[in-house]
Amino acid sequence: MIYEHKSVLLEESVDALNVQPNGIYVDCTAGGGGHSAKILGKLQGGRLIAIDKDEDALTVCKKRLKGNVSFIHSDFKRLGEVLRELGIEKVDGIIADLGVSSYQIDNPERGFSYMTSDAPLDMRMDATQSLSARDVVNSYSEAELCKLIREFGEEKFAKSIARNIVAERQKRLLTTCGQLVDIIEQSVPHCSRKKSGHPAKRTFQALRIEVNKELDGIDSFLEEAVDKLNPNGRLAVITFHSLEDRIVKQCFYDFATDCVCPPSFPKCVCNHRAKGVTLYKKPIVPNALEQKENPRSQSAKLRVFVKK
Numbered sequence: 001m002i003y004e005h006k007s008v009l010l011e012e013s014v015d016a017l018n019v020q021p022n023g024i025y026v027d028c029t030a031g032g033g034g035h036s037a038k039i040l041g042k043l044q045g046g047r048l049i050a051i052d053k054d055e056d057a058l059t060v061c062k063k064r065l066k067g068n069v070s071f072i073h074s075d076f077k078r079l080g081e082v083l084r085e086l087g088i089e090k091v092d093g094i095i096a097d098l099g100v101s102s103y104q105i106d107n108p109e110r111g112f113s114y115m116t117s118d119a120p121l122d123m124r125m126d127a128t129q130s131l132s133a134r135d136v137v138n139s140y141s142e143a144e145l146c147k148l149i150r151e152f153g154e155e156k157f158a159k160s161i162a163r164n165i166v167a168e169r170q171k172r173l174l175t176t177c178g179q180l181v182d183i184i185e186q187s188v189p190h191c192s193r194k195k196s197g198h199p200a201k202r203t204f205q206a207l208r209i210e211v212n213k214e215l216d217g218i219d220s221f222l223e224e225a226v227d228k229l230n231p232n233g234r235l236a237v238i239t240f241h242s243l244e245d246r247i248v249k250q251c252f253y254d255f256a257t258d259c260v261c262p263p264s265f266p267k268c269v270c271n272h273r274a275k276g277v278t279l280y281k282k283p284i285v286p287n288a289l290e291q292k293e294n295p296r297s298q299s300a301k302l303r304v305f306v307k308k
Contacts, residue, residue, distance in 0.1 A: 006293075006296075007031070007032070008286060008290070008296070009238055009284060009285075009300055009302045010035060013284075013302055013304075016236050016284075017236055019039055023046045023047075023092030023093060024092055025091060025095075026049040026079065026083075026093070028051050028076035028094060030071075031054075032060055032061070032064075032103060033057075033060060033065050039095075040069060048065075048069040049069070049070050049083070050071050051072045051076055051079070051082060053075045054101070054126060054127070055126075055127070057103070058073055070086060076221060077220070079094070079225055079228065090228060090230045091233065092230050092232075093229075093234050094234075095237075098237065098240065100112060110127075111123050111133060112208065113177065114177055114180075114198060115198075117177060119176060120177070121134040121175060121176060121179075121180060122134065123208045125212045133211050134174065136148075137169065138169050138173060138174055142165075145162035148209075148210050149202070149206045152215075153205050154243075155203055155206065156192075157187055157189075161188070164186060165180070165183055180204075181200045185200070215243060218244065218248070219247055219251050223251070223255075226275050230307065231308065233306075235307075236303075237303050245283070245303075252305050255274065255276060256277050256305070258273055259272055276307040277306050279305065280304060283301035284304075285300065285302070286300055
């Protein structure tokens with residue numbers, strides 16, 4: 001199995017964790033093991049928990065990572081359950097890279113890419129789950145398709161794309177990425193493509209988010225992750241699109257704020273107290289060299305929270 005993946009913001013994110021040699025760390029999205037390997041290299045007696053919902057990724061990690069590391073096939077949103085099952089109450093650092101790995105995108109069998117016409121419409125990060133992109137495009141109503149393409153893909157031609165998907169699937173079952181790309185290209189005006197890149201990019205993003213329920217539970221995951229940190233422990237999160245980043249930004253703001261009552265309230269009634277501070281005022285983004293060497297890193301943002 002060839003599993004190639006360039007870990008985005010590798011140095012910046014692991015440095016931000018301030019890894020302690022005897023600490024306990026969790027890589028919630030181990031992927032190809034880049035961040036995990038970097039963390040392990042800093043441990044001397046410490047422990048790493050490597051979690052991923054993709055069994056292919058874990059297979060690679062088990063071959064690549066040596067040392068005191070536990071491999072867990074699970075969703076990062078089950079962090080609390082995973083730690084309880086391992087008998088771990090608190091940890092010193094947690095990292096979550098919310099992007100799709102290069103392996104998943106480049107492997108035609110996974111059906112993530114709009115560049116491979118005969119790839120199956122799949123997009124499941126966890127191949128054991130039932131819902132796939134094929135199910136979504138062939139069973140969702142026109143209104144449902146329009147809503148998810150507009151909201152998750154931020155696509156202004158969502159109505160036209162949804163209408164044409166429904167019209168085409170009445171003629172035949174939509175099973176490949178190429179079939180969907182053809183529909184999208186017929187739905188998006190040529191004049192709008194110059195600045196927006198490939199016309200299928202936003203629709204494929206929307207389907208991927210829907211299939212994997214990527215936005216569901218991010219806020220509760222972040223809250224649980226912070227609660228699982230020891231004092232001075234750090235949570236590093238890398239996002240790749242604005243929908244995810246908005247959630248992380250807002251959650252970190254709330255975690256660092258004493259009162260979250262509406263401004264109109266004469267006094268605080270929420271009893272909310274800050275759990276720590278954000279490490280950077282602005283998110284860390286890849287430098288020019290990384291963006292040039294790995295174009296997929298261009299939209300990445302790193303935010304870090306420090307538990308008090």
